[in-house]
Amino acid sequence: MSEKVHWWHGILARSLMAVAGIALLMGGVSSLLVNQVVGERAHGQAVLKLGELLDTVESTVSIAAFVGDAQLAKEVAQGLLRNSEVMQVTIRSNERELVRAARGPLRVGDDSRAVRRPLYSPFKADEVIGEISLAAEQTSIDALVAKDVWFTGWLMAIQLALVIAAATAAMLFLVVRPIKETSDRLHRLDAASGERLAVPESHAKSELGRLVGDINNLTARLVATIGIESALLRQQVIDQRKYRDLFDKAAAGIFVADRDGRLESFNRAFAALTWLPRRKETTGRWLAEAGWQEPERLLALVRDALADPTGKATRADDFLLVGRRGDERWLHVAATPLGDGSVQGTLTDVTKRRNEEISARRLATTDALTGFANRAGLQHTLAEITPHTPPFALVMLDLDGFKRINDAMGFAVGDQLLILVAGRIRKVLDARDQVARVGGDEFALALVGEQSRVALDARVGQLLRVLAEPYDVSVAGKHDQIDIAASAGIAFFPADGHDLQELLRSAELALNSVQAAGGRNFGYFEPAQQVAVEHRHRIEDDLRHALGAGELHLVFQPIIDLSNGRLAGAEALLRWSHPARGVVMPDVFIPLAEELGLIDEIGLMVLRETCRHVATWRNAGLDIYVSVNVSVRQIPDGLPPGAVVGLLEQYGLPSNAIALEITEGVLMNNVVAAQTWIEQLRADGIRIYLDDFGTGYSSLSYLKRFPLDTVKIDKSFIRDMSADNSDRTLVDAIVTMAGSLGLNVIAEGVENTAQFDILRQIGCGYGQGYLFSRPVKGEDFAQVAAHINAALVAGWR
Ligand code: C2E
Ligand code: CA
Numbered sequence: 001m002s003e004k005v006h007w008w009h010g011i012l013a014r015s016l017m018a019v020a021g022i023a024l025l026m027g028g029v030s031s032l033l034v035n036q037v038v039g040e041r042a043h044g045q046a047v048l049k050l051g052e053l054l055d056t057v058e059s060t061v062s063i064a065a066f067v068g069d070a071q072l073a074k075e076v077a078q079g080l081l082r083n084s085e086v087m088q089v090t091i092r093s094n095e096r097e098l099v100r101a102a103r104g105p106l107r108v109g110d111d112s113r114a115v116r117r118p119l120y121s122p123f124k125a126d127e128v129i130g131e132i133s134l135a136a137e138q139t140s141i142d143a144l145v146a147k148d149v150w151f152t153g154w155l156m157a158i159q160l161a162l163v164i165a166a167a168t169a170a171m172l173f174l175v176v177r178p179i180k181e182t183s184d185r186l187h188r189l190d191a192a193s194g195e196r197l198a199v200p201e202s203h204a205k206s207e208l209g210r211l212v213g214d215i216n217n218l219t220a221r222l223v224a225t226i227g228i229e230s231a232l233l234r235q236q237v238i239d240q241r242k243y244r245d246l247f248d249k250a251a252a253g254i255f256v257a258d259r260d261g262r263l264e265s266f267n268r269a270f271a272a273l274t275w276l277p278r279r280k281e282t283t284g285r286w287l288a289e290a291g292w293q294e295p296e297r298l299l300a301l302v303r304d305a306l307a308d309p310t311g312k313a314t315r316a317d318d319f320l321l322v323g324r325r326g327d328e329r330w331l332h333v334a335a336t337p338l339g340d341g342s343v344q345g346t347l348t349d350v351t352k353r354r355n356e357e358i359s360a361r362r363l364a365t366t367d368a369l370t371g372f373a374n375r376a377g378l379q380h381t382l383a384e385i386t387p388h389t390p391p392f393a394l395v396m397l398d399l400d401g402f403k404r405i406n407d408a409m410g411f412a413v414g415d416q417l418l419i420l421v422a423g424r425i426r427k428v429l430d431a432r433d434q435v436a437r438v439g440g441d442e443f444a445l446a447l448v449g450e451q452s453r454v455a456l457d458a459r460v461g462q463l464l465r466v467l468a469e470p471y472d473v474s475v476a477g478k479h480d481q482i483d484i485a486a487s488a489g490i491a492f493f494p495a496d497g498h499d500l501q502e503l504l505r506s507a508e509l510a511l512n513s514v515q516a517a518g519g520r521n522f523g524y525f526e527p528a529q530q531v532a533v534e535h536r537h538r539i540e541d542d543l544r545h546a547l548g549a550g551e552l553h554l555v556f557q558p559i560i561d562l563s564n565g566r567l568a569g570a571e572a573l574l575r576w577s578h579p580a581r582g583v584v585m586p587d588v589f590i591p592l593a594e595e596l597g598l599i600d601e602i603g604l605m606v607l608r609e610t611c612r613h614v615a616t617w618r619n620a621g622l623d624i625y626v627s628v629n630v631s632v633r634q635i636p637d638g639l640p641p642g643a644v645v646g647l648l649e650q651y652g653l654p655s656n657a658i659a660l661e662i663t664e665g666v667l668m669n670n671v672v673a674a675q676t677w678i679e680q681l682r683a684d685g686i687r688i689y690l691d692d693f694g695t696g697y698s699s700l701s702y703l704k705r706f707p708l709d710t711v712k713i714d715k716s717f718i719r720d721m722s723a724d725n726s727d728r729t730l731v732d733a734i735v736t737m738a739g740s741l742g743l744n745v746i747a748e749g750v751e752n753t754a755q756f757d758i759l760r761q762i763g764c765g766y767g768q769g770y771l772f773s774r775p776v777k778g779e780d781f782a783q784v785a786a787h788i789n790a791a792l793v794a795g796w797r
């Protein structure tokens, strides 16, 4: 705080001195002015007086001058000198000086300050005959002046003194005192406690008031700023203490380390989690000191975090820690760069999660029923097959007719059986052998040990014998015996496959040939089987290419109205003109197309081509419809009803210009979706035929449940109809039943007139077969159609 203000430095002293100085200066200047003015005025008054005196003697003096009477002049002069203001009198005529008289010594020549007046002739008013001059009495004038000056001087001095006193008092009270008071108060002010300066009385609107206001504002702001600052400081201290506490007591391990893993700091949890050897000092310790299994990977993580271009990314991974006693702990380490070349890391114990993951993986790789590995498990254990893996034999085992037992006796019995089978397999295996259940009743065995065919013949032969023994199961609480045999296919590593996939495929091929030959046996993979597979692969590739290359085309087989022998319609059948193999039949490539996912695209192409042909024929006056085969796989999404309707519209065809042939498989597969699909198409006026009736389940319920139009009786029934009476009866029954349900019937595969006759006797509505026509190319169809109709006209049999 500033020291005391001495009075002579004070505003009061200064202003008083200023006022006094100004007063003195003003006093001096005004005295001079007064002196001058008063002098002038006194002189003026003297001249006036002298003028008045002259007026009284003027006529007398004129006579004296006219006659040159010096005596008279002298008397007048004497008279004038009796006036105290007159100092000297001179009267002259034109000719001479009549008199010069003075009070006291005569002053010659100094007439400058004298009052002169010309004297005129008493007879002629404009003739100057002389002059009279009076000189004033200077000392009396001066005395008068001095008196005046003194008086005025005193007056002014008193006035000034009064003004100064008043001004000083006013300043003292109005300005200086409030300033001094304010200054003193400010000096003692305790702003922090909220004290503020009072605005001096009646200074609310003066500069002083504003100054006080400004000071108060400034003070308030200062106090506020200081308050915030100190609060921050306090918070910082608290925070630091709190974070230190958090850091120390956190359950997660926390550390700060540089790129080489030198620890700058770490908390207790870090030390505890990493089993860091106890030592007093925390400096000079290293991240890698702990028993990490892969310290290099951990350091790489730290460096990777530091190398991140954003400088913010967190790198994290799990690391295994192995304690001195061999106990293991998984720690999740997350490292985030701090921006100063070091990382901050956290550690959490994830051992539990890792163990859960491991057990989950084990679950996912284990077959719950048998406890064997499942396919994924087998993949896992055999994943690391390398050329250096010792040879082994992969045996693919399958129970013959297991499905039949499962269907007939229920899953519970099937499961019992599988458990028993697994038990028997386990007994035959060596400790080093691997086994997995890779399908419902399929087991894959990796047999190590002696790899000769003789040895394997013995082992697998024994296995099949053991498995062929009767099984005791309980069926609905009662004991029962099941007889079931197994088949096996064997492939060798590395001869028959370099990885599990190939080996499984080879063993499966061997198994397939065994089963094709009746099962209850085992066989080895033969390259010829592989050749068949490769052949298939080649066809697959070719088929993929065929679609784009335009190698697929349609043929059309007429459908005949048996009541009158007229052409009713046709069925579109697909052909593949393979550049090397010639014409490939649909039975061969349609299943392939289904497997390869090509069937949707092919199906749409067939429908489009059909529409194109039908449109051409209809335009040429051939009023027929064509039915198109639809694969199970196309329904419902591969051939949306909207797409069918769209194509019909595109070719300007009515909805009865085509029909769709589906098989019972469609109706069994996804009942709800199939029903919706059929109903939508029916709603659009498109007819649905049930193809190959009699080969599948031929359930009557389908015919009732689904809104079908026509049933196509499979050609196998028609073929045997003439020879086998039961088939004739069956066809008869189907026709009758269909009739009762309001369905049309088409007999497929009508090859001879005998069949034709029977069908007509039975009352079958329509027929299709080589007897009428083989499937023909689109461009030949019109001619064939004409021939059929002509034949009718000619009296068809
Ligand atoms: P499907 O629908 O039962 O077709 C009738 C099959 O019987 C045709 O064989 C036809 O050529 C043959 N056939 C006709 N008349 C006689 C006869 O009098 N005697 C004998 N033994 N057979 C006769 P294809 O053309 O080989 O077709 C076989 C199967 O391929 C068809 O059976 C059908 O299921 C399927 N298929 C054909 N084209 C297509 C198609 O465009 N799409 C789909 N998804 N499947 C098709
Ligand atoms: Ca068909």
Ligand code: CA
Binding pocket: 691, 692, 712, 714, 715, 748
């Ligand atoms: Ca058929």
